[in-house]
Amino acid sequence: MFFGCKNLSFSYYEKKVLTNINLDVKKGEFVGLVGSNGSGKSTLLKLLCGILFPQEGEVIIKDQKLDEHNRIKVGYIFQNPENQIIGVTVEEDVAFGLENIGVPREKMLERIEWALSTVGLEGLNHADPNALSGGQKQRLAIASILAMEPEIILMDEPTSMLDPKGRNEIYKVIRNLREIGETIIIASHHYSDLEHVDKIIALNDGEIVYEGEKDQFYKSNVIQSELPFNEKIKRQFNADLKELVDEICR
Ligand SMILES: Nc1ncnc2c1ncn2[C@@H]1O[C@H](COP(=O)(O)OP(=O)(O)OP(=O)(O)O)[C@@H](O)[C@H]1O
Ligand SMILES: [Mg+2]
Incomplete structure (x- = not known):
């Protein structure tokens, strides 16, 4: 597995x-994790990256049980990028994790440049992370994880704190990540976050109630009756659309 x-x-x-x-x-799959508030999405992501430990069962990465040695292979991006930013400059922020895992200096610079350009922050190496826009901060958080070369990237509602412009910046990054073959799980309520996923996994009250194609998920009557958040997703989609139109007309 x-x-x-x-x-x-x-x-x-x-x-x-x-x-x-x-x-x-x-490998290379893009998975959307959906479910209403409190259904367990964040808890599941935290278990999958080893921040939390399961009382039963196990997480598997490349046929091995996830433990303190291999959990570095799973990158986790917090909902709020402020929780993840620690460097005084953009470059330092990306370097922090690399120093921790003992990446040699010349390799480190290479990885920093690559990660920053993949998220579209090239040239901002010496900028103050606190002076970045919300979208840029989220992209910096992604770059810092990406530089560690994880096997899989978990994103917990990466666009929920962003305006339409910031959200579009993240979609562009996700497209780039997919092009280079990254494996991604994204937890989200935003319909637009899930537009390009290969499959949807839906949680309801801590149980998987759907796993499969996105289109089928939105059509499924079973899901509509079981999951009140389906209605919320539709409303969110309309809200997204309205925000986008407002943004364009501004
Ligand atoms: N640290 C904690 N201690 C106790 N209960 C918690 C803790 N974190 C979450 N919970 C509870 O666990 C359940 C699942 O929460 P979780 O945050 O995983 O859901 P979620 O699907 O991510 O929700 P949201 O959409 O609001 O982010 C909820 O009932 C929540 O109240
Ligand atoms: Mg959550």
Whole structure:
């Protein structure tokens, strides 16, 4: 198995929030993780990258059980980029993780340049991260993870804090990441975030209730009756559209 989990269950203290989750993600796949607030998306992503540990089941990366040694292969991007930015300059921020894993200096510079250009931040090496726009900060957070050369990138609602312009910047980055064959799981409520996914995984109350094609997901009556958030996704789509039109007309 390239990446996924087997019979994963998780509770916060007494409260069970994920039940018997099985995932099988292929190399190069782009997966959308959807579900209403509190359905367990963030918890699942945190288990998949080793920030949290399951009480039952296991996470698998390249046929190995995820542990403290190989979890570096899974990159996790926080919803709020402010949580991830630590450097005084853009370059330092990307360098931080590389220093931690002992990448030699010349290799480090190469990786920094590559990661910054992949997210469209080339030339901003010496800029102050705090002076960046929201979209640029999120792209910096992606570059810092990308430079570590993870096998898979997990994004938790990467556009939820951004305006339409910032969101479009992230879509462009995702397109670039897909072109270079990165494997991505994106948790999101935004219909537009999910437009190009290969498959959708839907969580409801900590259980997988759908896994398959995106179009089928939106059509499925079962899902519509089981998942009230389907309506929310539609509304969000309309809100996205309105925002985009407003932006264009401004
Ligand atoms: N640190 C925590 N301690 C206790 N309960 C938690 C903790 N974090 C999350 N939960 C609970 O676990 C459940 C799943 O939360 P989670 O954040 O994974 O959902 P989510 O699908 O990411 O929601 P959202 O769409 O709001 O981001 C919720 O009921 C939540 O209240
Ligand atoms: Mg969440």
